[in-house]
Amino acid sequence: xxxxxxxxxxxxxxxxxxxxxxxxxxxxxxxxxxxxxxxxxxxxxxxxxxxxxxxxxxxxxxxxxxxxxxxxxxxxxxxxxxxxxxxxxxxxxxxxxxxxxxxxxxxxxxxxxxxxxxxxxxxxxxxxxxxxxxxxxxxxxxxxxxxxxxxxxxxxxxxxxxxxxxxxxxxxxxxxxxxxxxxxxxxxxxxxxxxxxxxxxxxxxxxxxxxxxxxxxx
Amino acid sequence: xxxxxxxxxxxxxxxxxxxxxxxxxxxxxxxxxxxxxxxxxxxxxxxxxxxxxxxxxxxxxxxxxxxxxxxxxxxxxxxxxxxxxxxxxxxxxxxxxxxxxxxxxxxxxxxxxxxxxxxxxxxxxxxxxx
Numbered sequence: 001x002x003x004x005x006x007x008x009x010x011x012x013x014x015x016x017x018x019x020x021x022x023x024x025x026x027x028x029x030x031x032x033x034x035x036x037x038x039x040x041x042x043x044x045x046x047x048x049x050x051x052x053x054x055x056x057x058x059x060x061x062x063x064x065x066x067x068x069x070x071x072x073x074x075x076x077x078x079x080x081x082x083x084x085x086x087x088x089x090x091x092x093x094x095x096x097x098x099x100x101x102x103x104x105x106x107x108x109x110x111x112x113x114x115x116x117x118x119x120x121x122x123x124x125x126x127x128x129x130x131x132x133x134x135x136x137x138x139x140x141x142x143x144x145x146x147x148x149x150x151x152x153x154x155x156x157x158x159x160x161x162x163x164x165x166x167x168x169x170x171x172x173x174x175x176x177x178x179x180x181x182x183x184x185x186x187x188x189x190x191x192x193x194x195x196x197x198x199x200x201x202x203x204x205x206x207x208x209x210x211x212x213x214x215x216x217x218x
Numbered sequence: 219x220x221x222x223x224x225x226x227x228x229x230x231x232x233x234x235x236x237x238x239x240x241x242x243x244x245x246x247x248x249x250x251x252x253x254x255x256x257x258x259x260x261x262x263x264x265x266x267x268x269x270x271x272x273x274x275x276x277x278x279x280x281x282x283x284x285x286x287x288x289x290x291x292x293x294x295x296x297x298x299x300x301x302x303x304x305x306x307x308x309x310x311x312x313x314x315x316x317x318x319x320x321x322x323x324x325x326x327x328x329x330x331x332x333x334x335x336x337x338x339x340x341x342x343x344x345x346x347x348x
Contacts, residue, residue: 080222158288172290179298186299193295197286204286 007187010178014188017171018195021160024091024170028156031096036103040141041133043104044111055104062101068162070094075166091163099156106148110141143214150207154200161196171195 039055046052062070075090085093114137122132142149164173175192179185265277284292300306 154285158286161288161290164290172288172294175291176294186295186302189291189295189299192291193283193287196288196291197283200286201282 006182006184007191010182010184010188011191013174013178014171014191014195017169017174018199020088020168021157021163021170022199024088024095024160024163024168025153025157027092028095028099028160029153031092032099032103032152032156035096035100036107037138039100039104040107040111043108045129059101059104062098063105067095067098067159068165070098071162071166087163087166087168090166091160091168095156095159095163099152102152103149106145106152107141109148110145111137113144114140146207146211146214150204150211153207154204157200157203158196 039059042051043055071091071094074094075085075087078085078090118136118140119132122136123129127135160170161172163170164176167173171192175188178188182188262277262281265273266281268274
């Protein structure tokens with residue numbers, strides 16, 4: 001019972017960490033989505049082999065190196081070059097770069113799954129390339145890729161936990177600090193797991209409902 | 219920038235042995251984690267396909283909860299929290315165990331499911347319409 005009271009006392013701090021984790025995830029998602037769409041469009045419509053090669057190398061590098069290594073390189077490595085990023089920004093940039101590579105692949109597959117005739121039909125009725133992309137291709141591609149996008153979002157929220165390695169005060173970092181000061185290891189980590197589950201499960205359910213609503217659930 | 223990379227020749231002889239040891243341990247942990255995941259995944263697939271509703275729900279609950287928890291939290295919980303329950307895992311074994319707990323989510327969707335379904339189908343008698 002005394003343990004439970006200790007736990008209740010710690011809960012506000014853990015929830016504050018959870019909020020920080022969600023903020024980082026949201027900023028990262030915006031950066032990764034923007035980067036992913038741009039890279040996917042370039043990969044799908046550009047005819048430059050050089051551009052394909054450069055983007056391909058970027059995607060392979062980002063996907064094959066752990067996000068933790070990227071965070072360390074951005075946080076500690078850039079300071080060697082005189083660029084000192086705050087920890088939260090380094091986390092957003094690192095996770096955002098990895099995310100843009102992952103989402104580029106997802107969006108590219110979505111764009112390539114659309115029939116080429118749609119692009120030609122758009123040109124035939126006098127739409128510009130940008131209009132075709134914005135009004136015809138991207139909405140359909142996003143619908144096709146919604147399940148993979150949902151997987152990425154839930155994975156991203158979990159991946160914010162590695163930002164604790166560069167001292168971002170998110171939930172895992174605060175939990176580790178609390179463990180060292182209170183020694184309530186089981187209680188705190190169990191609470192952390194429950195908070196993550198409480199954050200992620202509703203998002204997963206929301207995406208499933210959205211998929212059903214858009215008719216993209218298989 | 220060039221000065222940054224010029225440090226490699228200077229320190230590489232000192233670093234290389236330790237980094238290669240780390241890479242070897244990473245490979246070992248990956249292999250052990252994969253083997254544990256295969257076993258646990260096969261057990262969970264069996265539970266998911268079992269006619270027992272309680273078993274099916276327990277397996278689904280396990281999979282959903284593992285999907286919703288970050289690997290780092292699971293790893294720290296296994297390493298630091300289990301000793302308070304009287305079960306101690308070394309740092310070496312906590313990693314593959316955490317990975318194995320999360321991997322069934324992937325295995326559930328993979329060929330293991332198809333394989334288990336084939337076994338289940340072959341065990342059933344053919345219906346007259348088949």
